[in-house]
Structure formats: structure tokens, C-alpha cells
Amino acid sequence: MNFNPQYTITNKLLKNITDINKLVVDLNNKRFPKPILYQLDMEAKELSTYSSTSIEGNNLTITQIKNLLKKKPQNLKDTEQEIVNYNEALEYLNKGIKDKNLTLDSKLILKTHKLVTQNLLDSSKCGKYRYNIVVVNNPLTREIVYIPPDYKYVKPLITSLINFTNNNKDEIDPLILAGIFHKQFVLIHPFSDGNGRTCRLVTKVLLAELGLDTFELFSFENFYNQDVTKYFGLVGEVGDYTDIKDIDFTRWLEYFTEGILQEILRVKDLLENKELTPEYQILKDQGKILEYIRMNGYITDRKYAELTSRAKATRVIDFNKLMDLGLIDRKGKGRSTYYTTH
Secondary structure, eight states: OOOOOBOOOOHHHHHHHHHHHHHHHHHHTOOOOHHHHHHHHHHHHHHHHHHHHHHTTOOOOHHHHHHHHHHOOSSOOHHHHHHHHHHHHHHHHHHHHHHTOOOOSHHHHHHHHHHHHTTTSOTTTTTSOOOSOOOEEOTTTOOEEEEOOOGGGHHHHHHHHHHHHHHTTTTSOHHHHHHHHHHHHHHHOOSSSOHHHHHHHHHHHHHHTTOOTTGGGOOTHHHHHTTHHHHHHHHSOSEEGGGOOSOBOHHHHHHHHHHHHHHHHHHHHHHHHOOOOGGGOOOHHHHHHHHHHHHHSOBOHHHHHHHOOOOHHHHHHHHHHHHHTTSOEEESOGGGOEEEOO
């Protein structure tokens, strides 16, 4: 099945892409304190988890989600399990993006879906393409508004979408590619449940290829969640997939890139005006650890003891805090223990 999406490079779409690329260059040319980046990273994960699950009808508040992810209780309700799952999938993909070891393929899509739906769907459906007919209902009227392709076409359609995306990375702007992937994935509706969450997570991987160093600080799902009706109206279609001819992706791409642009502007403002909360603030002595590592590549507890008058137990607290903030790693064991940055 050959996938050949139709769209037009309108003035609006071109302006969005141009503005986004300028902002990306601007942000990449700036250097922000690591504690600021780490705090925003944590907040972005919480916001992404809240927004993407809220789009699907999860009614937990952002405050409840923060407490849930911090405490990680047992015996979760489905709404809580959905939050924990999405956050775990987000962590997995963010690590893969940083390590540059993710490839857009069926394996990545199925792995993401499995993480999103574990303990929510039957094992026969979790991380597996659907083998049944599904319909999309209007959330308000419950009337059928869209019939996705028959399940026997799911694998070839997904394969065609993956091939189109991977084969055009040097030909089509990555923003357009990510947008096309997002809408077509939703139209294929490859799973019995969890399509939206899986799609938005995999789209994050494609957006990371924009080359934005601070990508993990973004929550493009936040834009969709501000007007869910508009999001569903533009990302979806009405009717039977097999009867819909010449789907035009233009309006969706304009909306998709507008969302990315607004999110980048939001994060840019945060980066330039962010004040650290107490839990993320670094003491003067703790800063000596980072400065010494920057100059010498690593530091030992013995060397830190020479730089400060802090007691052994307090030095342990200092090292642990910097590790918790994701600023340093511990290497070696026993007397051979040393600390370095990522």
C-alpha cells in the first residue's frame, strides 16, 4: 500500500516552520543552568502526562498527578495506572532520544503501546496491533463518526507510513513529516485502545529530530489539551476510511505547527524567567562539585573534602542531591568511587 499524502505549503504553514526553526537556533545558541533545565524537564513530563491523558478523558488534576508520580502507591485505579504508564513510556523514550538509539519502526510503536496500556488491556491486545473492527464515536453524542480501516490492513498501512516517514527525512521538513505521521497514525487506528497516547509519544521521537537540545522540556500535548474538540476535529476525519479519497493534510499541518510554535514560545519564556524552587536549588559547596568536574572530568569524596569543610555525612547528602537532580553519576565502588557528569 503506497502512502502519498496530499498537502499544500501555505503561507501560514511556511511562516510557522520558519519561526520554529529560528527559535530552535536561538535556544540552541544559549546556555541555561543545569538545575533550571532539570526542573523544567520534570515539569514537562508531568505536564505531558497530564495533557495527553486528559485529552483521552482522564480527570486527574495536575496536582494529583504530581503526587501520584512522587509517591507511586500500590493498587492503582485505572485512571492512576494510565498516568503511571504514560510517564514510564515518556521516561523510556526520552532516554532513548538522549542516547540516540531509537529508530522509527514497528518495534518502537508496539513497545510504546505496551508501556502505555500495561495492566489496562488484556495481554492479547497490549503491545499488539488490533485484530478486530473498531469505530470512533463522537464523545458527546456517542454516534459513530469514523470507521478506521479493516484490521487486516493495519500492518501494511503502518508499514507504508513508517517507510514514507523514514524515506523522506532528507526530502521533507521534519515538522511536516511528524505532522503527517501523527494524523495518518490516528486514521489507521492500529490498536483496540491507546491509539492517541501511543501516537503522541511516537510523534515526540520524530520531533526530537528537529535538533532542539532542550527538546525534553516541551509538552506539545499541552496545546491540544487546551481545545480538545478542535484537536479531534482536525486530526480525525468523518466517514469510512476506505471511502475517503484524497485526504488533505494542509489544515492539520497548519494547526500542528502552530502548536509546536506556541509550545516553544512558552518554554522559551520559562527558560528566560524561571526561578528555582528550593528543592532544585544548589548550595555554594554543591556547586564546587560541578565546577571541579567541569575542570577535571571527575571528583572523589576525598577531593571534595579538601575543597570544603563539610562533614562526611553532609558530603554524602550533597552527592546524592546532585545525582537526584540528574546532574552527576556515581562510578566505581568502595574506595574507587568517583563522580562525573552525564
